[in-house]
Amino acid sequence: MNIDLENHKLEKRLCREVGRAIVDYNMIEEGDRVMVCLSGGKDSYGMLDILQKLQARAPIRFELIVVNLDQKQPGFPADVLPAYLTKLGVKFHIENQDTYSIVKRVIPEGKTMCSLCSRLRRGILYRVAGELGATKIALGHHRDDILQTLLLNMFFGARLKGMPPKLVSDDGQHVVIRPMAYVAEKDLARWAELREFPIIPCTLCGSQDNLQRKQVGQMLQDWEKRFPGRIENMFSALQNIVPSHLMDRNLFPFETLRATGVASEDGDKAFDEEPVPSPAATADAAGNGSRGNASGPAAVIPIAAAH
Numbered sequence: 027m028n029i030d031l032e033n034h035k036l037e038k039r040l041c042r043e044v045g046r047a048i049v050d051y052n053m054i055e056e057g058d059r060v061m062v063c064l065s066g067g068k069d070s071y072g073m074l075d076i077l078q079k080l081q082a083r084a085p086i087r088f089e090l091i092v093v094n095l096d097q098k099q100p101g102f103p104a105d106v107l108p109a110y111l112t113k114l115g116v117k118f119h120i121e122n123q124d125t126y127s128i129v130k131r132v133i134p135e136g137k138t139m140c141s142l143c144s145r146l147r148r149g150i151l152y153r154v155a156g157e158l159g160a161t162k163i164a165l166g167h168h169r170d171d172i173l174q175t176l177l178l179n180m181f182f183g184a185r186l187k188g189m190p191p192k193l194v195s196d197d198g199q200h201v202v203i204r205p206m207a208y209v210a211e212k213d214l215a216r217w218a219e220l221r222e223f224p225i226i227p228c229t230l231c232g233s234q235d236n237l238q239r240k241q242v243g244q245m246l247q248d249w250e251k252r253f254p255g256r257i258e259n260m261f262s263a264l265q266n267i268v269p270s271h272l273m274d275r276n277l278f279p280f281e282t283l284r285a286t287g288v289a290s291e292d293g294d295k296a297f298d299e300e301p302v303p304s305p306a307a308t309a310d311a312a313g314n315g316s317r318g319n320a321s322g323p324a325a326v327i328p329i330a331a332a333h
């Protein structure tokens with residue numbers, strides 16, 4: 027395919043997916059002041075870029091204020107983001123806080139620093155959001171981050187919990203949004219190359235790479251290669267939850283359940299093996315642009331019942 031056409035399609039896809047996520051979860055409203063957290067990585071650059079495009083054509087008015095937290099990691103190129111943002115002509119604030127020294131002092135050598143570092147960063151960003159009068163805090167997490175979080179929580183936290191597109195912050199004071207929630211990481215990587223964002227490496231702190239997250243990310247990519255559409259189906263599943271077929275007693279009233287006398291497709295199929303949609307049907311469901319019910323198509327193949 028012609029490279030310009032391909033790039034044009036990528037831009038349209040990014041704008042469409044971000045716009046759809048914003049509408050689906052009512053992320054941005056008239057008069058909002060959105061604090062865009064820019065780390066200098068590809069995802070947050072992409073978020074800012076697409077939000078600016080959408081802002082120019084949106085039927086509502088909202089403001090963007092970019093915030094970067096300079097944590098004083100050795101080698102952090104402090105001039106890169108101000109120069110980039112000044113050229114863009116966007117409002118911005120650089121918050122200088124030496125969390126690096128604190129983390130280095132408190133965490134013993136060789137131990138991972140991320141937990142304390144991110145707790146400090148979170149507190150600072152909440153404070154800055156308050157000072158700037160921001161009504162929303164936008165983070166650059168994308169579809170692959172959300173799925174990785176889901177699997178990590180299952181594997182290591184024993185919880186069915188992902189990363190929400192919109193939620194009130196843990197201090198109860200702010201609304202956090204993730205406008206890139208529907209966007210595939212590979213699209214953001216390609217967009218960053220194309221737009222030549224001045225990427226700042228994320229390894230400056232010298233902390234260990236997040237090995238588990240990397241491994242889960244790799245596992246998802248391997249699956250996707252072998253079974254195209256699997257990532258999309260897993261992502262759709264997060265929006266098609268059937269509490270009656272899970273086991274959380276807080277989500278479904280198992281204790282008080284009585285026969286209704288009314289037949290229902292969603293009822294228990296007793297001894298029948300649980301049918302799963304055929305690969306062709308799931309590919310159709312995932313590829314038709316809707317994030318609707320992936321179990322809708324009629325074609326099913328049985329899977330062996332677990333004993």
Ligand code: SF4
Pocket residue numbers: 139140141143144228231232233
């Ligand atoms: S990788 Fe470094 S900068 Fe990022 S959270 Fe961990 S310690 Fe902080």
